[in-house]
Amino acid sequence: MAVPYPSSSSSRSHPFLSHVYHTSFHHHHHHNHPSLVLFWCLVFSLLSPLALSSSSSSSSSSSDSSSSSSSHISLGIGETEGTKHDLHQAILRDEAVARLHELGQVSDAATHLERTFMSPASIRAIPLIRGWMEDAGLSTWVDYMGNVHGRVEPKNGSSQALLIGSHMDTVIDAGKYDGSLGIISAISALKVLKIDGRLGELKRPVEVIAFSDEEGVRFQSTFLGSAALAGIMPVSRLEVTDKSGISVQDALKENSIDITDENLMQLKYDPASVWGYVEVHIEQGPVLEWVGYPLGVVKGIAGQTRLKVTVKGSQGHAGTVPMSMRQDPMTGAAELIVLLESVCKNPKDYLSCNVQCNEDTVESLANSLVCTVGEISTWPSASNVIPGQVRQRNYSLLCIYVFSLLVL
Known part of the structure; x- marks a missing residue:
């Protein structure tokens, strides 16, 4: 597997960020996926300020018109002439759901979903996710910990990037939405901006990350992918072994990712280059369903x-x-x-x-x-x-x- 790495001139980061949003999503099993449509309203409301582009020479009426149009496109509400109000359902609903099902079939087990860090199924998932990212107009690469990145650089954007994503590994006998929802939803949102010709109007870079490990199933050590980007993963963790005696470093090398102590340290993102982080995730619990709400904004994270x-x-x-x-x-x-x-x-x-x-x-x-x-x-x-x-x-x-x- 080729492991392209961003040039040193392109600063990328991810530690503990100043703007962190984590949204929990309850999926209703319904043909029309009403919760998914509501979820897109929330995601686009977060992205729309980044997509607004205005010129200092523009008149106020022009600015108001641009803002109104962006609002309708971003939120998919209201019906005004010349604007799209269907939320691009073919992408944001139908294609997103189809991709969730497709990624849910990429498994190391025949009878259930199991995709652990650097397993054969994880390796098969990487080109699939990269292809979806490139379809959305993103430049892609895989880093030395197996994280998959897709990034768009606006022509006149600021240097601080918005990071969006989730994890692509799973637990044993997993649900197909855990982790995958956050990855696919981010890609779909950017694809709509690309189709609308607005990807270049973003005010800052946007980077989608599919983290290689969050669950910690294989090596009993969680957050291998994100910890490396945050710069908090000790080098000693590369020597941790799974039940077969294979170390983290060996698992990466088996898949043509030659990680060393030095390039592990290079993965750390510069905090100054990150504006914020957004992750959409299923709740994984019964609370939202019990109270009858499709969405909730997380205010505290479990330790x-x-x-x-x-x-x-x-x-x-x-x-x-x-x-x-x-x-x-x-x-x-x-x-x-x-x-x-x-x-x-x-x-x-x-x-x-x-x-x-x-x-x-x-x-x-x-x-x-x-x-x-x-x-x-x-x-x-x-x-x-x-x-x-x-x-x-x-x-x-x-x-x-x-x-x-x-x-x-």
């Missing part, structure tokens, strides 16, 4: 902790060791799982404050703390053997998404 816990006991024959003499780590692990669930459901019953917290902290945890044991394994894992040890992976969130619900 997660992953732990691997090993419970050791005394291995023995399941049919001969008396119950009174057993030290069964499986039952111990089960008790820990139940305790963990109780702590997350009723943290006030278990947590107490010291000098580093107050009652408000405990109260906030009572409304937001969640936890799950998502993976458990035993040794030697035989039906007639008391296990010698049990390993479990815990996943906890210190806060949940907080929504500002939109009535549309």
